[in-house]
Amino acid sequence: MKHGTMALITPGVPVIALSTQKHLRDKTISNIKEIKARDAFVVGVTTIGDDDVSEIVDEVMYIPEVHPFLMPIIAAIPLQLLAYYAGTVRGYNVDRPRNLAKSLTVE
16 A cells, blocks of 8 residues: 555545455554545455454445455455446446457457
């Protein structure tokens, strides 16, 4: 979150913060606080019962606590749904993204 990434954070910018790994929770919360200090809109994705993250973000999405090896799969589901609905609200054809054929056919 240092240097270039932080330079992109301006007031009102939406940021999605994942806090699904217990051993990184303190660092993640510290990063979220830095982002909030720059007036960004933070959506947190965390496990059920994690009140530390829910207290500092603007919106929170809860996912169930599962084995650490399965957590990336479970965390990807709300992110995929968010991308899908954001695309449809903006009027994009989510079934045919731009430049998809070009990126698949270039060798």
